[in-house]
Amino acid sequence: MKDADVVVLGTGAAGLTAALAAHGHGASVVVLEKAEKIGGTSAWSGGMIWIPNNHHMHDAGIVDSREEALIYLGALSHDMIDPLLAEAFVDAGPEMVKWVEANTPAQFRLVAEFPDYHPEHPGGKAGGGRSLECPLFSYDSLGEHKDRVTVGYNYGTAPITMQESNLGRAVPVQVTAEEMRRRTERDERGCGQALIGRLFKGCLDREIPIVTECRAQALIVENGTVIGVKGDGPDGPFTIAARGGVVLATGGFEWNPDLVRAFLRGPMTTPVSVPTNEGDGLKMSMRIGAALGNMREAWWMPAVEIPGDRGDGRADQHLFAAERARPRSIMVNRAGQRFTNEAANYNAFGAAFHEQDVARFEYSNLPCWFIFDQTHLDTYGFIGTLPGSPAANWVTSSATLTELAMELGIDPDGLTATVDRWNTQVAIGTDPDFHRGESAHDTWWGDPWLKGTPAACLGPLDTGPFYAVEVRSGTLGTKGGPKTDALGRVQNVDGATIPGLYAAGNVMACVFGMTYGGAGGTLAPAMVFGFLGGRDAAQRAASKTS
Numbered sequence: 001m002k003d004a005d006v007v008v009l010g011t012g013a014a015g016l017t018a019a020l021a022a023h024g025h026g027a028s029v030v031v032l033e034k035a036e037k038i039g040g041t042s043a044w045s046g047g048m049i050w051i052p053n054n055h056h057m058h059d060a061g062i063v064d065s066r067e068e069a070l071i072y073l074g075a076l077s078h079d080m081i082d083p084l085l086a087e088a089f090v091d092a093g094p095e096m097v098k099w100v101e102a103n104t105p106a107q108f109r110l111v112a113e114f115p116d117y118h119p120e121h122p123g124g125k126a127g128g129g130r131s132l133e134c135p136l137f138s139y140d141s142l143g144e145h146k147d148r149v150t151v152g153y154n155y156g157t158a159p160i161t162m163q164e165s166n167l168g169r170a171v172p173v174q175v176t177a178e179e180m181r182r183r184t185e186r187d188e189r190g191c192g193q194a195l196i197g198r199l200f201k202g203c204l205d206r207e208i209p210i211v212t213e214c215r216a217q218a219l220i221v222e223n224g225t226v227i228g229v230k231g232d233g234p235d236g237p238f239t240i241a242a243r244g245g246v247v248l249a250t251g252g253f254e255w256n257p258d259l260v261r262a263f264l265r266g267p268m269t270t271p272v273s274v275p276t277n278e279g280d281g282l283k284m285s286m287r288i289g290a291a292l293g294n295m296r297e298a299w300w301m302p303a304v305e306i307p308g309d310r311g312d313g314r315a316d317q318h319l320f321a322a323e324r325a326r327p328r329s330i331m332v333n334r335a336g337q338r339f340t341n342e343a344a345n346y347n348a349f350g351a352a353f354h355e356q357d358v359a360r361f362e363y364s365n366l367p368c369w370f371i372f373d374q375t376h377l378d379t380y381g382f383i384g385t386l387p388g389s390p391a392a393n394w395v396t397s398s399a400t401l402t403e404l405a406m407e408l409g410i411d412p413d414g415l416t417a418t419v420d421r422w423n424t425q426v427a428i429g430t431d432p433d434f435h436r437g438e439s440a441h442d443t444w445w446g447d448p449w450l451k452g453t454p455a456a457c458l459g460p461l462d463t464g465p466f467y468a469v470e471v472r473s474g475t476l477g478t479k480g481g482p483k484t485d486a487l488g489r490v491q492n493v494d495g496a497t498i499p500g501l502y503a504a505g506n507v508m509a510c511v512f513g514m515t516y517g518g519a520g521g522t523l524a525p526a527m528v529f530g531f532l533g534g535r536d537a538a539q540r541a542a543s544k545t546s
């Protein structure tokens with residue numbers, strides 16, 4: 001393998017952005033990817049990025065500012081966000097978008113009106129504007145490389161953008177069958193496939209080598225400076241030197257049970273990311289004395305397991321987000337009690353799974369179930385089942401709530417009392433217990449045709465049969481790891497920079513602490529710090545040769 005100015009580990013949005021930024025600033029670049037395919041979880045994702053104060057919102061006349069964005073992040077910090085790193089993100093975000101648009105095939109546009117995830121907090125945007133996505137991208141333009149990108153299980157290769165989905169806009173749109181046919185013929189893909197396809201195309205255009213099935217295992221250090229990487233590649237063990245730096249973009253540690261047990265703040269049983277994210281970058285950085293930060297945190301995501309083999313020997317894990325917000329449904333614990341606002345944003349929801357009953361010494365809300373009625377099923381369908389069709393055979397159903405509770409081991413009296421109270425409250429259009437349907441966030445994620453009203457979230461459970469599925473504590477990826485400075489340079493345990501080492505994406509100590517700012521809240525810092533780190537590593541290489 002040929003040495004390079006910058007060696008990037010990982011091909012998610014963080015890694016590919018770092019590679020493009022390094023190359024665009026004059027460096028020779030090599031990218032190593034452990035998996036057979038390119039793109040990581042980023043290629044499986046919705047592909048949205050959350051960039052406050054971006055130029056697309058300004059063009060659309062939406063007001064935002066550096067100050068508002070910082071107020072928002074500050075209001076959500078719980079003392080977990082370093083203000084200097086928040087500033088670095090807010091300042092570099094709009095710059096990253098402009099640079100990527102000017103120098104790569106990746107283009108962005110608004111996912112119009114998508115509210116921030118805590119829109120009522122100071123600085124929050126209830127009317128959206130900070131969430132961006134790429135237009136559809138034709139994989140035919142990747143030529144012989146078109147099958148090299150990994151395809152996920154939630155969005156697959158769907159030829160629609162987030163903005164055209166029920167989630168992505170105020171009024172649902174219907175793409176005509178003819179237009180869908182045209183898109184399919186050209187293998188046009190939306191969401192994370194569009195984002196990664198475009199970044200990958202940028203790497204191909206620049207002839208940046210990407211070596212797959214190539215697992216980086218150790219950093220090579222000389223006099224305290226990272227000068228290269230060792231690993232195991234398609235041709236056996238390798239060593240590669242990096243004159244300017246190594247960028248860790250290896251994703252989180254969610255698939256490494258020992259690291260999960262060691263660091264996360266509560267139970268997490270169900271990662272929904274690529275299984276190659278096993279904490280390799282974290283371990284490499286720990287071995288050379290990196291300071292760690294935000295280790296207890298993940299991008300929490302409630303998940304529902306769909307029994308069977310999805311094609312890689314694993315059961316599919318459905319991201320359980322919009323369903324929770326829709327009417328005629330609640331979530332209960334084994335006491336049959338509701339325990340939070342079911343429509344709350346998925347990341348914040350994670351905390352409900354970590355709540356403990358101190359006296360009983362058990363987790364209060366694990367296991368827990370999503371319960372819905374026949375009208376909910378008829379109206380919305382349910383995970384792969386279209387409206388009006390029968391529920392899948394892995395969904396538990398019973399004629400009455402009492403029978404349903406007994407079958408699942410839920411307290412039947414608790415459940416019937418909870419449903420009685422829920423039905424009484426929603427009849428007058430309110431949820432005084434947990435405030436479901438009060439936030440612009442909730443009403444956006446609820447019934448697509450009632451967006452913006454509490455009715456998008458509230459409705460009785462009164463039509464049998466009743467249905468239930470277990471909901472698990474999952475994650476899109478962890479967000480703790482080596483701490484960086486404002487340029488993405490990894491710091492050591494004494495607070496000094498480790499020369500030549502950078503981190504971006506879920507491998508790094510995330511600048512958002514516990515928070516998920518809005519749709520695109522994970523890919524945005526991944527790309528911003530990929531951009532900053534890649535550029536700085538290129539400049540470091542240039543300064544050594546000049």
Ligand SMILES: Cc1cc2nc3c(=O)[nH]c(=O)nc-3n(C[C@H](O)[C@H](O)[C@H](O)COP(=O)(O)OP(=O)(O)OC[C@H]3O[C@@H](n4cnc5c(N)ncnc54)[C@H](O)[C@@H]3O)c2cc1C
Nearest residue numbers: 010012014034040041042046048216251505506520522523
């Ligand atoms: C269905 C779904 C929808 C989502 N939608 C969104 C969304 O719209 N917006 C948003 O912001 N977030 C979204 N997310 C979350 C988002 O996808 C991730 O947080 C993000 O992709 C992380 O990017 P990354 O570059 O850090 O890691 P990844 O994209 O996971 O890439 C890490 C890569 O590193 C590779 N790697 C690991 N170890 C090594 C090693 N030792 N050597 C070389 N390579 C290695 C891995 O194989 C992987 O390819 C979604 C997630 C899912 C599952």
